[in-house]
Amino acid sequence: MAKNSPIGIFDSGVGGLTVANAIADALPKESFIYFGDTKHLPYGDKSNEAITKYSLEIVDFLIGEGCKAIVIACNTASAIAYDVLNEKYGKILPVINVIDPVVEAIALRKHHLVGVIGTRATINSRAYETRLHKELSDVHVSSVATPLLVPVIEEGLAHTSISRQILAHYLSNPALGSIQALILGCTHYPLLHQEIEDLLENKVEIIDSPQIVAESVSQILSAHGILANQKHSSHLFYLSDYTETFHRIAKTFFSESIDLIEKRLD
Numbered sequence: 470m471a472k473n474s475p476i477g478i479f480d481s482g483v484g485g486l487t488v489a490n491a492i493a494d495a496l497p498k499e500s501f502i503y504f505g506d507t508k509h510l511p512y513g514d515k516s517n518e519a520i521t522k523y524s525l526e527i528v529d530f531l532i533g534e535g536c537k538a539i540v541i542a543c544n545t546a547s548a549i550a551y552d553v554l555n556e557k558y559g560k561i562l563p564v565i566n567v568i569d570p571v572v573e574a575i576a577l578r579k580h581h582l583v584g585v586i587g588t589r590a591t592i593n594s595r596a597y598e599t600r601l602h603k604e605l606s607d608v609h610v611s612s613v614a615t616p617l618l619v620p621v622i623e624e625g626l627a628h629t630s631i632s633r634q635i636l637a638h639y640l641s642n643p644a645l646g647s648i649q650a651l652i653l654g655c656t657h658y659p660l661l662h663q664e665i666e667d668l669l670e671n672k673v674e675i676i677d678s679p680q681i682v683a684e685s686v687s688q689i690l691s692a693h694g695i696l697a698n699q700k701h702s703s704h705l706f707y708l709s710d711y712t713e714t715f716h717r718i719a720k721t722f723f724s725e726s727i728d729l730i731e732k733r734l735d
């Protein structure tokens with residue numbers, strides 16, 4: 470696999486841009502191809518079969534475009550489709566999910582009371598509980614599905630009274646009452662980080678996945694001997710359905726002149 474081939478990164482929408490941005494910061498020589506499956510957004514309310522089908526199609530496409538590694542920059546697809554994707558493609562290239570690196574980071578911090586917020590599919594999968602219990606026998610995990618947050622972000626309503634009210638409602642759930650750390654178990658949620666921090670009044674450590682995942686991507690590419698060694702990186706953005714919000718948020722993370730290509734997969 471060529472070192473200077475792009476990394477394939479995908480999500481249902483803008484959430485994975487938080488991961489792509491952290492990867493670009495941590496590994497400035499890397500190029501990536503980003504796929505936002507806005508046509509099928511939100512993944513969190515879809516069936517496991519649908520999420521797996523979309524993920525397989527996207528990864529087939531990204532591999533066809535010459536990607537050297539795949540980052541599933543979506544907790545929902547990581548929770549539901551990672552095993553299938555890794556089984557199918559793991560022998561030809563690294564397939565990286567966003568859940569395992571976060572679980573490893575929590576295990577190092579040795580928190581015992583951990584909260585997780587995520588989409589319905591992620592929470593129902595119990596992916597965080599199962600993996601955290603393997604790493605820390607005495608951890609107590611409280612999980613709360615927060616399905617309105619992705620549509621709010623994709624509608625461009627982050628940092629408004631609407632997002633604050635919805636967050637206040639979810640975070641006041643008694644299940645999250647005594648947690649030491651809160652995992653933002655959806656890659657969209659770092660876009661609400663400040664609002665979440667304000668509501669939690671610095672009493673809870675907020676675990677954002679993008680930087681943790683970027684660090685893990687760096688280690689995995691290095692272990693496979695496929696870290697880019699060229700000076701200039703370039704990125705491509707594919708969307709299954711063009712949205713203004715995606716374009717606007719992508720421009721805030723990257724440059725004014727990003728290459729945004731509409732690509733329908735079925």
Ligand code: DGL
Nearest residue numbers: 484511512513544545656
């Ligand atoms: N960013 C995706 C995640 O991490 C959002 C899922 C959705 O589209 O509902 O789960």
